[in-house]
Every structure is written in structure tokens, then in C-alpha cells.
Amino acid sequence: MxxxxxxxxxxxxxxxxxxxxxxxxxxxxxxxxxxxxxxxxxxxxxxxxxxxxxxxxxxxxxxxxxxxxxxxxxxxxxxxxxxxxxxxxxxxxxxxxxxxxxxxxxxxxxxxxxxxxxxxxxxxxxxxxxxxxxxxxxxxxxxxxxxxxxxxxxxxxxxxxxxxxxxxxxxxxxxxxxxxxxxxxxxxxxxxxxxxxxxxxxxKFGFCHRDDCRMPYTIESKHNRKYCCQYCAHLESLRRMRARQRAGGGKKGLAR
Ligand SMILES: [Zn+2]
Known part of the structure; x- marks a missing residue:
């Protein structure tokens, strides 16, 4: 054996x-x-x-x-x-x-x-x-x-x-x-x-919440981070804003 x-x-x-x-x-x-x-x-x-x-x-x-x-x-x-x-x-x-x-x-x-x-x-x-x-x-x-x-x-x-x-x-x-x-x-x-x-x-890694990005980032603190970089965070906030505007039917009369 x-x-x-x-x-x-x-x-x-x-x-x-x-x-x-x-x-x-x-x-x-x-x-x-x-x-x-x-x-x-x-x-x-x-x-x-x-x-x-x-x-x-x-x-x-x-x-x-x-x-x-x-x-x-x-x-x-x-x-x-x-x-x-x-x-x-x-x-x-x-x-x-x-x-x-x-x-x-x-x-x-x-x-x-x-x-x-x-x-x-x-x-x-x-x-x-x-x-x-x-x-x-x-x-x-x-x-x-x-x-x-x-x-x-x-x-x-x-x-x-x-x-x-x-x-x-x-x-x-x-x-x-x-x-x-x-x-x-x-x-x-x-x-x-x-x-x-x-x-x-x-x-430990998190992944960017922007669907078309998904890049990893290192989790360094308990701070609730969602995006890999400033660019993605900014882009997503723009997208949310535009979605809100579309949902509001442009009633606010925003300039095009
Ligand atoms: Zn990203």
C-alpha cells in the first residue's frame, strides 16, 4: 500500500x-x-x-x-x-x-x-x-x-x-x-x-453597475461604491436624468 x-x-x-x-x-x-x-x-x-x-x-x-x-x-x-x-x-x-x-x-x-x-x-x-x-x-x-x-x-x-x-x-x-x-x-x-x-x-472586488461596463474595482472601504470610475457614475446619472425627462413627457419645457 x-x-x-x-x-x-x-x-x-x-x-x-x-x-x-x-x-x-x-x-x-x-x-x-x-x-x-x-x-x-x-x-x-x-x-x-x-x-x-x-x-x-x-x-x-x-x-x-x-x-x-x-x-x-x-x-x-x-x-x-x-x-x-x-x-x-x-x-x-x-x-x-x-x-x-x-x-x-x-x-x-x-x-x-x-x-x-x-x-x-x-x-x-x-x-x-x-x-x-x-x-x-x-x-x-x-x-x-x-x-x-x-x-x-x-x-x-x-x-x-x-x-x-x-x-x-x-x-x-x-x-x-x-x-x-x-x-x-x-x-x-x-x-x-x-x-x-x-x-x-x-x-475583494465589486463590479461596475453600468450594464455596458461591468469592470471590476477593488473594495477598499465600507463606502457603498457602485461604479468603476467617475466617468461611469456620471454617465449613469445622465441616463437616469434623461429617463426621468422622457417619463415626464418633456412637460418641464427643457430646451432641446
Ligand atoms: Zn464602469
Whole structure:
């Protein structure tokens, strides 16, 4: 019978943690998927999907990888709305995920609606404990994507963890002597890594009440905040005012 192992657990406090996202440059385009058929308005067509292809061989791509600020990548991804915005973002930040099937990175899998679902998934991850993430997938994605998404989440939480000491690096990490670095090579891993660090730090999130925004913000006080920024708060108050005016039938004689 296998021996039961009880690993020694050390509590390490005061080590700052960060995420390093090294984007692998690749070219993204939207084109009809040659192997998929869909009925749209009564006609069988190849639906349009996002495809990634590598501009450079993998070894060279590694040398050309570009460093991004991972929390900024997360905020940007969560703010995207149109096909073109997703496309521009991906062309800048590189590979979306690294799951391989038969030795190849899966491509042509997503349309813009799927990226919207990924945004929703990440919002749920911000809101919930990592222990419950797998249960959320079915509620967010189409049944046909659930297995792949589960696999991506499983692969993307196997991080490379680096410890760096100040003596070997000239950078300041606040006043700390060392820093723990979660290294990410694709967008999903980078975003999940930032969410793990935020959970470890105990950060709590609220989500903007403007329906067409839904950006996360950190809850720092008991103050009843509803919007991510001044702009959203202002826009919503304008919308409420206009709705009141319309309901009042313009009786107040406001100038147009
Ligand atoms: Zn907002």
C-alpha cells in the first residue's frame, strides 16, 4: 500500500508576489472556419472565428517575446467589446492560451461571443474562491466548449514560480529583499495568475453597475461604491436624468 505522505508546511509571510507576462508574438485574424458548418438565417455557412498563427518559429518567438504588465492586460481584456477590439488586443499581446491537442495549439476555437464569455469567466474568478471555479464553467460557456475550457483552466494554473533576490536584480520590490514571480506565457495564464495573487492578498472586488461596463474595482472601504470610475457614475446619472425627462413627457419645457 502506498505510504501516506504528510508534507511539511511552512508559512511564508511578507514575500511580495508579482506576475510576469511574456507575450509570444503571433498574428491573429478573423476568417471562416473551413471545418465547421453553422446554419445562419437558413443558410449553411462556415462561421467566422479567431485564428492565431505564429509569425516566427517557436524558438525565435521566445527570443522576441515582449513583457507586459499583467494586471493591465487583465483590465484591458475585460474592457473589450467589438470583434475589432479583441483582434487588435490579441495582435498586440500574443497567444491567448497554450493548450495543445495532438501537439498543436488549438486555434480557430473562439468567436467574439466566446471572448465575452471569457470576460464573464474572469469576473466570476475575481468574485469567487478558486476552489469553486470549475463549477462556474458550465454556467458561462456553451456545452461544446465546456471540456476545453476546463482543460485550459487546469493547464493555466500550473505556474512557473521564480524567486528573485535583490542582489541579483537591480529593481526595487517595495522594500523587500526578494520577490515571488509567477511567470506566464499566454493571456489566460497571465490573467489567472493576477487573480490568484489578488485572492492570496485578500483583495475583494465589486463590479461596475453600468450594464455596458461591468469592470471590476477593488473594495477598499465600507463606502457603498457602485461604479468603476467617475466617468461611469456620471454617465449613469445622465441616463437616469434623461429617463426621468422622457417619463415626464418633456412637460418641464427643457430646451432641446
Ligand atoms: Zn464602469
Amino acid at each position: 502506498a505510504q501516506k505522505i504528510t508534507p511539511k508546511v511552512e508559512t511564508i509571510v511578507g514575500i511580495p508576489a508579482t506576475v510576469e507576462y511574456l507575450g509570444m508574438p503571433c498574428k491573429w485574424e478573423i476568417k471562416p472556419h473551413p471545418n465547421v458548418w453553422e446554419v445562419q438565417a437558413g443558410v449553411r455557412v462556415h462561421p467566422e472565428r479567431f485564428f492565431e498563427s505564429h509569425r516566427f518559429p517557436p524558438a525565435e518567438a521566445l527570443a522576441r517575446s515582449v513583457q507586459f504588465e499583467a494586471w493591465q492586460v487583465r483590465d484591458e481584456f475585460l474592457s473589450l467589446k467589438t470583434d475589432q477590439e479583441f483582434l487588435d488586443f490579441l495582435n498586440r499581446v500574443g497567444r491567448f492560451m497554450s493548450v495543445k491537442v495532438g501537439g498543436w495549439v488549438v486555434t480557430g476555437q473562439w468567436d467574439a461571443d466566446d471572448f465575452t464569455r471569457w470576460q464573464q469567466m474572469f469576473r466570476e474568478c475575481l468574485r469567487r474562491s478558486p476552489a469553486s471555479w470549475d463549477h462556474v464553467v458550465e454556467g458561462v460557456f456553451n456545452p461544446k466548449s465546456v471540456r476545453l475550457v476546463r482543460r485550459i483552466l487546469w493547464v493555466s494554473r500550473r505556474f512557473t514560480l521564480l524567486f528573485r533576490w535583490k542582489n541579483t536584480q537591480q529593481r526595487e520590490w517595495r522594500s523587500a529583499q526578494n520577490v515571488a514571480v509567477l511567470e506566464a506565457r499566454d493571456v489566460v495564464t497571465a490573467i489567472l495568475a493576477t487573480i490568484y495573487v489578488d485572492h492570496l492578498h485578500g483583495t
